[in-house]
Amino acid sequence: MKAPDFSDIYQKFAHYGREHPQLQTWLARLPEQLDEALDTRRHPEFHGWWQRIQQLPEIQSAEINLKASAITAEKGLQADGQPLTSSQQKQVTGLLRNLMPWRKGPYDLHGTYIDTEWRSDFKWERLSTHLAELRGRKVLDIGGGSGYHAWRLAGEGAEFTLCIDPSPRFFAQFAAVKKLLGKEGLPQVYHLPLGIEALPDKLEAFDTVLSMGVLYHRRSPLDHLLELKSALRPGGELVLETLVVEGDESTALVPENRYAAMRNVWFLPSVKALSLWLRRAGFDNIRCVDLNRTSSEEQRATEWMTFQSLSDFLDPENPELTREGYPAPLRAILLADKPI
Numbered sequence: 001m002k003a004p005d006f007s008d009i010y011q012k013f014a015h016y017g018r019e020h021p022q023l024q025t026w027l028a029r030l031p032e033q034l035d036e037a038l039d040t041r042r043h044p045e046f047h048g049w050w051q052r053i054q055q056l057p058e059i060q061s062a063e064i065n066l067k068a069s070a071i072t073a074e075k076g077l078q079a080d081g082q083p084l085t086s087s088q089q090k091q092v093t094g095l096l097r098n099l100m101p102w103r104k105g106p107y108d109l110h111g112t113y114i115d116t117e118w119r120s121d122f123k124w125e126r127l128s129t130h131l132a133e134l135r136g137r138k139v140l141d142i143g144g145g146s147g148y149h150a151w152r153l154a155g156e157g158a159e160f161t162l163c164i165d166p167s168p169r170f171f172a173q174f175a176a177v178k179k180l181l182g183k184e185g186l187p188q189v190y191h192l193p194l195g196i197e198a199l200p201d202k203l204e205a206f207d208t209v210l211s212m213g214v215l216y217h218r219r220s221p222l223d224h225l226l227e228l229k230s231a232l233r234p235g236g237e238l239v240l241e242t243l244v245v246e247g248d249e250s251t252a253l254v255p256e257n258r259y260a261a262m263r264n265v266w267f268l269p270s271v272k273a274l275s276l277w278l279r280r281a282g283f284d285n286i287r288c289v290d291l292n293r294t295s296s297e298e299q300r301a302t303e304w305m306t307f308q309s310l311s312d313f314l315d316p317e318n319p320e321l322t323r324e325g326y327p328a329p330l331r332a333i334l335l336a337d338k339p340i
Helices: 007-016 021-037 045-055 086-097 120-128 148-155 168-181 221-231 271-280
Strands: 061-065 071-077 107-109 112-114 138-142 160-164 189-192 206-212 232-244 284-293 318-322 330-337
Touching: 007 021, 007 160, 007 189, 021 189, 045 086, 045 168, 061 168, 071 148, 071 168, 086 112, 086 168, 107 168, 120 148, 120 232, 120 284, 120 330, 138 148, 138 221, 148 160, 148 189, 148 206, 168 189, 206 221, 221 232, 221 271, 232 271, 271 284, 271 330
Parallel strands: 071 107, 138 160, 138 206, 160 189, 206 232
Antiparallel strands: 061 071, 107 112, 232 330, 284 330
16 A cells, blocks of 8 residues: 655755754654554554545546635546546545544535534634734644645745644545645645644744644643644734633633543643733733634534534533533634744
8 A cells, every 4th residue: 555655845944954953953853643543553554544535536636726615626637647547436425424523624526525523713713813814824733633724824825834733534535535636736835743741942944823723731731832823933823723611811611521522631721821821921912802602503513423512512401511511612722923
């Protein structure tokens, strides 16, 4: 079986490493990190997922849309100039179903509409108008899942977008989407199956860094903020999206056990407390640009994610509470700058 090919990202690291030496440092470690991340002894299921991706048709060119609510590819042509047959389109659907569950999206790929658990386009619409101009920027999306927001960032002109997420399944989903978008005319969007721990200290290589839906999974949220700051160049912009609660600068919810059925939730601060944490971490120009109660229209079970979802995690008698009795999910988006 053909192994994942990371040669393109290695070349990009070497290129951008002329300006940002720590990328060269990371490049030296990267092959070993990736071998460990995709070791089939640790992740035996990855072998099957990668086989499915190899069976997807080779798309030479397609009409793609990275600005629509769904990342879209249509009118795909193969290397011989022929469109996909109806049989191949059905094959695409079946192979993509083998990569379920699909969490973030949606995608519309040659007649297969992947209705993901999260309508990530809702969050994008709330965020996108507040971002700094993306054209020409290098962007890092931490914990970006299968890469939906990475494609949307590229659609707005980001020069180079890197999504990292330690899940091999999400890496496989990204690879499947990228293959179906075709070989011609794709922007520089890449995915590494790694967590933030893989980044070297004082990387300072990215103009924009996103951490969306990650902070509450970290045992030490202040350390996470410092890691994000370390990845940013001076003057760069942080995009931080996380679960919050109402309250003042001293308010933070620490769940006793689970929160909305999730075990690994540690801290849910108020917006004011989170702003204080960001100031303590050394950020300035901190502003909350969105505060939104998660709805069952935005997060729900679908035929592409058939497990329990938001409605199952709320108190059936009072949807303003989780089934554990905590306030129902409230999400905030904060932007902040790294001082020059």
